[in-house]
Amino acid sequence: MNKVMSTPARQIVDKMLEAFGSKNVDEVVKTFSDDALLIYHGTQIMPAAKFSGKEGARMFFEFNINALEVVFFNANQFVEEGNTVIILGNEHFISKEDSTHLKNSWVQVYTITDGLISKMEEFATSAQPDHYGGNAGGK
Numbered sequence: 001m002n003k004v005m006s007t008p009a010r011q012i013v014d015k016m017l018e019a020f021g022s023k024n025v026d027e028v029v030k031t032f033s034d035d036a037l038l039i040y041h042g043t044q045i046m047p048a049a050k051f052s053g054k055e056g057a058r059m060f061f062e063f064n065i066n067a068l069e070v071v072f073f074n075a076n077q078f079v080e081e082g083n084t085v086i087i088l089g090n091e092h093f094i095s096k097e098d099s100t101h102l103k104n105s106w107v108q109v110y111t112i113t114d115g116l117i118s119k120m121e122e123f124a125t126s127a128q129p130d131h132y133g134g135n136a137g138g139k
Contacts, residue, residue, distance in 0.1 A: 009112040010078065013085045016117060017075060023065045025058060032057040033116040043104055043126040057117075068093035068102070085110045102126065 006014060012031055019027035032038075034053055038060050042048030051060045071092035079086040086109050093102040106124035110117055 007080050007085075008115070009083050009085050009110070010080050012112050012115060012117060013087070013110050020061060020065070021073070025061050025065060028061045029054050029058050031117050032120075033113060033118045036117055037119045039119075039121045041121070041123050043102075043124045045100075045102055045126045046104075046124070057120075064093075067096055069096055071101075083112045085112070103128065 016028055016031040019025075019031070032054055036053055036057055038051040038056055040046070040049045040051075040060070049060075051057060071094060073089070073091045075087045075089045077088040079088075086107065088107055090105045091103070094100070095102065104124045104126050106122055109119075109121045109123075111119040
């Protein structure tokens with residue numbers, strides 16, 4: 001992560017990602033505002049969910065850290081504009097409950113207000129590109 005050129009909004013998101021990577025839920029939660037809104041739009045495997053406030057952030061990240069083994073979590077590309085940080089990434093988790101593999105590609109959109117994450121919205125898919133139908137152009 002290139003912190004030298006980071007915007008203030010990106011610095012907050014980087015701090016959250018670093019805490020998530022080290023499985024430190026308390027430090028993750030500190031990056032969210034008291035009235036934060038987290039929306040996970042769901043995938044073909046994982047259901048959609050919405051969480052509110054610091055406790056909602058705690059629930060979301062505790063599930064990800066405690067119920068799933070991280071094979072990889074890649075934040076591949078960042079787009080920054082004003083108080084918004086967009087990340088394009090992919091992940092591979094294994095359920096600690098039943099050993100199901102969860103592979104997703106995702107876009108996460110973070111809104112920063114007064115130095116904290118006030119909204120996180122994730123759009124993800126578990127469909128793998130090699131299973132996509134062909135020729136959407138109709139030829």
